[in-house]
Amino acid sequence: MENYIEDLNIINICAFTLGLMYGLVAQYTQFCFSGAIKDYIQIKSTRRASSILVAIITAVILSQSISIFFQIDFYKTIYFKDEINYLAIVIGGIVFGIGMMLADGCSSRQLIKLSQGNIYSLVTILFIAIFAYITSKGLFSYLINLLNHNELLLKLSSYLPNMQLSILLVLPVLLFLLWKMVPNIKSLLLCFDGLIIGVLISLAWFVTGVINVNEFEISTLEGLSFVYPSGKALEYLMFFSGTTLSFGVSVILGLLAGGTIMALFNKKYRVSCAPNDKENKLKNSIIGGSMMGIGGILTLGCTVGQGLTGVSTLALASFIAISSIALSAYFTAIYLHKRNALPSCYLFEWNQK
Template sequence: MFELETYYLVNILGLALGVVFGFIAQQKQFCFSGSIKDFLQIKSTKRASSVIMAMIVAIISTQVISNIFELDLTQSAYFKKDINYIAIIIGGALFGAGMMIADGCSSRSIVKFAQGDSNALITLLFIAIFAYATTKGILFEIVNPFINNPTLIEASKIIDNFQLNIYLVLTILFILLYMFTKNLKRVFTLYDGAIIGLLIGASWFITGYIGSESMEKEIPIQAISFVYPSAKTLELFTYYQVNEFSFGVCLVIGAIIGTFISTLFNKKYSFGCTANKNINKVKYNMIGGAMMGVGGIMAIGCTVGQGLSGLSTLVFSSFLAIISIFVSGYFTGKFLLKRDKLAMCFIFEWEDKEKKSKEIDFQI
């Protein structure tokens, strides 16, 4: 009987997770930055509720799986030794502003590109290029000394990078979910968030449990993230001799495939919107992508990498990162809205309010 080496099995499962992620994210247009934009423009909390649901399920599934299979989550990048909170806050702020300027974070740009928005490819390329430049390229000599600054690291040691109490975190999230939904029936429509949350738990299991059996190559324990994996995907595509398929790269490829498959059944979003006369879309894609590429590396993750995967470990630095991303994204969104430059193509409102909603025609 033919048996796959563990390394290849992990990559295949990573590809499958990416396909499911892309399919679900396209079907319901799951998006962290979009949830902020929805609230700023039409006070809608629908997509925000999906994000909160994803956080809740990600935390529960991760903690259950890690306890059952005795996974050591402290070996992941989120429990990095010599943590620099200042770098995480600044990186999160850069990423949050960038995702609003480019109209989508890294995972959202993957979905938008695969469903027909060619401008999103510009964002993806700039995320990948600047993330790579920050880790191995021209920006490394600038950013790395700041991230590993001894003074800032020593100052950060005042607060240990501890794990928060799961009951406290879940209580806060359930309160937020209640505030956003205000209707039990609405909770049952948030299946996209629930499935994506389960994918986070599954990714920890695949890399932490199945991957631990690998004898041919060491597989680091990790979950779903898209900034650094986007850089590694670009590296593989352009210079395959120095790179190879990995769990993260397979996630990116799978998300593109999954989104494209989803567009065959859900054609509503299967095109890119025409540019608004007030928005220089290409310029915004480039600037926002560059900010996310640098910020995502500094913050050790993106809205999915820190907001779901990191958050699921309950580590303090991940909460710091996602709060920084949210605050920066929120105020950047308000600034863009005031200048009539906050893009919007589609309305995402609760189904029971759809008929009462005023028709809005925003263009990206």
């Protein structure tokens, strides 16, 4: 109990609150990267994809504004680490994308589904956490380090510096894509979840980059992500008295709490869909979770960790990472769809209430 009280500092309370808000919003609207891909493949709907774009645009604008106003240096984050290995990032993105579609949801989506009572999501999350830890600190870490620190790959990657892209270049492209996806201006109101989540992504930088600043200690600048923190959350639950609560773990606990609370009221999403004859939910949950754990470490984040948080820093590597995840997930979804094995619990159209 004494250890628990010491962990309840302002940073972890803020992190829990951010996770809580994310969980409330994501459960209410079923905000989901993999769901956006499935919507487009099966019914050509861009509704959830538009919410994701709104989240990215909001996160980019607010994060860059916070960075300028409070002098936060994004080059201190993992997204601008000194030696970047693009091949490792792309491989990680491909592995993560395949796993995401097999398991029917990325790491953040699985946490929401667990809060709704989906037992298969518990299996997926456990395997994400276990394999994220095995890959970062355990049995696979030696092989991963050989890949990440391969001299030839690092030299090849050095020809394309991991620069911070100009917001004047990125923002017009994102706005153009949003304009092509949204039927009309009024439809943007349905993307309010993206706006809120984009704000939460930005606030995470404020919490770790402004509130967490201590002149006597080296503070860690981090944003919202769910793969490695899942491994740390498992470690925290298993070795409670021998470890401390961190920002990432607090976010995950808050997300679970928020999703659970909203699921009590938003009951229509509480029942998981029945698998069809060509699905093996348990096997796919195990394989997909394992792949996301490995891929998330290699690519330095998940769809939220790279697709929202990383992209908000405008790091070139983050755009490469989320592109590899998205393309891999898209082609995996097409393959599964042709085999009638693509899970389709919920599909969202623009005219849907």
